[in-house]
Amino acid sequence: MLGSSMGAGEWLTLLIMAIALGMDAFSLGVGIGMKGIGLKRILLLSAIIALFHVLMPLLGMTAGQYVSELLGNVASRAAGILLLLLGGHMVYNSFRGGDSPGVNHQTGWGMLLFAFSVSVDSFSVGVSLGMFAADVLYTVMLFGFFGGLMSVLGLLLGRRASRSLGEYGEACGGIILLTFGLLFVF
Numbered sequence: 001m002l003g004s005s006m007g008a009g010e011w012l013t014l015l016i017m018a019i020a021l022g023m024d025a026f027s028l029g030v031g032i033g034m035k036g037i038g039l040k041r042i043l044l045l046s047a048i049i050a051l052f053h054v055l056m057p058l059l060g061m062t063a064g065q066y067v068s069e070l071l072g073n074v075a076s077r078a079a080g081i082l083l084l085l086l087g088g089h090m091v092y093n094s095f096r097g098g099d100s101p102g103v104n105h106q107t108g109w110g111m112l113l114f115a116f117s118v119s120v121d122s123f124s125v126g127v128s129l130g131m132f133a134a135d136v137l138y139t140v141m142l143f144g145f146f147g148g149l150m151s152v153l154g155l156l157l158g159r160r161a162s163r164s165l166g167e168y169g170e171a172c173g174g175i176i177l178l179t180f181g182l183l184f185v186f
Contacts, residue, residue, distance in 0.1 A: 006135055013180065014134065017125060018142045020176035022150030024090065025049050025118040029151045032114075033158020045111050046151040052119035053147025054140045057126030061139065064130020083181030086124045090174025119147065 006014075029046075037045070122143055129139055 006138070010134070014129075014139055014142055016176060017129075017180065018146040019150070020172075020174075021053065021122045021125060021143060022146040023172055023176075024121055025053070025147050025151035026154035026157075027094070028114070028118055029154025030158035033155040035158075037155055037159075041106070042152060042155045045114070046148045046155065048111050048115040049118060049151040050144045050148025052115040053122050054144035056116075056119040056123040057129070057143050058136065058140045060123040060126020060128075061130035061134070061136050062126075064127040064132075066130075067127065068131040077185055080128075080181045080183070080185035082124055082128050084178055084185065085181075086121055087174045087176070087178030087181055090121065091171050091178065092174075094171035094174060118151070122147070 032045075033042075126139075126143075
């Protein structure tokens with residue numbers, strides 16, 4: 001079974017991180033959903049987001065493994081600091097306000113740019129996880145699944161909900177990453 005060699009704590013940590021990273025796709029999806037998007041576009045955009053949530057942490061984990069070899073024992077603190085910065089940035093952005101990015105999500109390039117923008121955070125987390133030698137295949141599949149799932153939920157909910165829900169979703173994801181960052185640093 002995929003990820004079967006991991007302990008329950010590691011599995012739960014990766015699950016929570018995957019959900020936290022998916023919150024960015026969820027929150028921005030709510031904004032796009034409120035502007036109007038068809039079901040076919042929701043599925044296509046969510047599939048692209050899921051793909052980026054696999055590729056970006058994979059690249060990040062590869063870089064993190066390299067950095068871990070260079071830094072040795074300092075890698076744990078460096079990974080924690082990276083998560084603190086990323087979580088703080090997500091919380092800050094959620095309360096800063098403003099509309100979702102001015103990307104035309106109806107075009108192919110617009111969908112790719114949007115998927116990239118909501119997946120950049122997963123690269124940074126991938127760097128941190130690469131320093132800890134996390135199960136690469138399991139991690140990227142989990143991140144991809146929840147990135148796609150959370151974007152579908154956000155886009156669908158955006159068709160029916162208020163804009164403030166998306167802001168709270170991103171803040172929640174940021175707080176989760178801040179918490180893990182604190183655990184790694186201290």
